[in-house]
Amino acid sequence: MLATCLLWFGSIVAQSWLCGGAYAGEIKVGNIMPYSGPASAYASAGKTEAAYFRMINDQGGINGRAITFISYDDAYSPAKAVEQTRKLVENDEVLLMFNALGTPSNSAVQKYLNSRGIPQLFVASGATKFGNPKQFPWTMGWQPSYQSEGRVYAQFLEKNHPGAKIGILFQNDDFGRDLLKGFKDGLRSNVDLIVGEEAYDVSEPTVDSQVVRLKASGADVLLNITTAKFAAQSLKKAADLGWRPVQIVDYISSSVRGVIRPAGIDLAQGIFTASYSKDPTDPQWREDDGTKRFKAFLKAYYPEANEADSLVVYGYNVAQTLVQVLLQCGDDLSRANVMRQAANLKEFSPDMVMPGVALKTAADDYFPVEQFRMMRFEGERWKMLDELIEAKTQVE
Structure with a gap:
C-alpha cells in the first residue's frame, strides 16, 4: 500500500513539476528592468517582451505551456538588482533569468546565478564578460559585444x-x-x-x-x-x-x-x-514580411508603443529568440537543457534583424549576434x- 501511494505521489509530482520554474502548465521567466530611475527609458524593452509573451500564450504557449513573465524594477541599482534577482530565484522559483538590463546590474548577480546553475540568458549588455562560457557557463549575452x-x-x-x-x-x-x-x-x-x-x-x-x-x-x-x-x-x-x-x-x-x-x-x-536591426519607420521595409508581423504585433498587443523606439525592436527580437530556445527544448525544460539549446542556435533570424544577419551560437561561442551592416x-x-x-x- 505504501509503495502504491509513493508511486502515485511521484507520478503527480512528475506531472506538475518538471524542474525549478517549469511546471506542467507554465514556464516561469524572471527579469529585472529599470522601470524607474536614471535608465527608465530602457524599460520599453521589458514592456515589449511582456507583450510578446502574452501573444505567444494566446497562440497556445510553448508546447502547451504558458510563459509566466515576472519582471521587477531594479531602478538601475546593482544592490536592488541583487535583491530582486534573489527574490525571483528563491521565492518565485523562476526557470531562468532573461534579458536583465545593464552591465552593473548583471555583473552584481553573475556569480550568484552561476553558483546556483540558473541560466542568465540573453543579458542586455554588450560587455564581453557576458560571453565567457569557460568562466561563466550559465551566462550568455544577446546583442553584439562592444x-x-x-x-x-x-x-x-x-x-x-x-x-x-x-x-x-x-x-x-x-x-x-x-x-x-x-x-x-x-x-x-x-x-x-x-x-x-x-x-x-x-x-x-x-x-x-x-x-x-x-x-x-x-x-x-x-x-x-x-x-x-x-x-x-x-x-x-x-x-x-x-x-x-x-x-x-x-x-x-x-x-x-x-x-x-x-x-x-x-x-x-x-x-x-x-546596425543589425531594421528600422520599422524606414520605407525600405514597408513590404518586408518580418516588419509586417512586427507592426501587427504592436497593433494587437502593445498599441501604446512608439515603433520608432529601437528598444521596442530590440525587445521583440530578443523575446522571439527566447521562444526559439524554449521550443528547441521540447519537453526537457531542465536548466541544463535550456543552456544547451541557447548554445545551439543555427542561423536563426528574428523578424526585425537585417537581411543576412543570423544568430549562431555554440558551446564555445556565447555571442549570438556578430554580424552588422x-x-x-x-x-x-x-x-x-x-x-x-x-x-x-x-x-x-
Missing part, C-alpha cells in the same frame, strides 16, 4: 579609407574601453593610424574641449564611442569648428530621434554607423550599405 562592433569599424575603415588618420572620442567606462579595445584589435598592425584619443566621463557637461583637441591632432576620421548626449555634442562641435572628417557614431548613439535630430539633420549627412545617413534616415561585416569577439 568589441565586435569596434572590429567592424576597423574593417570598414581599412577597406574604404586606408591610411586615414584616426581620432577617437570615447566614454571612460567599461563600455567605452571595451569598444575601443575591439577597434584597436581590428586595426592590428595599423594601430599607429590613431593620432588622437580623448576620453570623457559621463559627469562632464560637454565634450567640446576633447573635440577641439582631436581636430588639432590632424585626424581625417572621427570615431565617436559615445552615448547619445555626447554624440550629439560631438557632431555639433565638429561643425562649429568647420571640421569635416569622416565620422562614425556607435550603434547605441545612432538614434535619429535621440541624437541626429538634436544635433541637426544637416550636420549628420554622410556619417556612418553599424554599415549604414550612411542620407536625407532624414539611415541608408543600408550592401556590405555585411562579421566580426568575432575574442574572449581572453
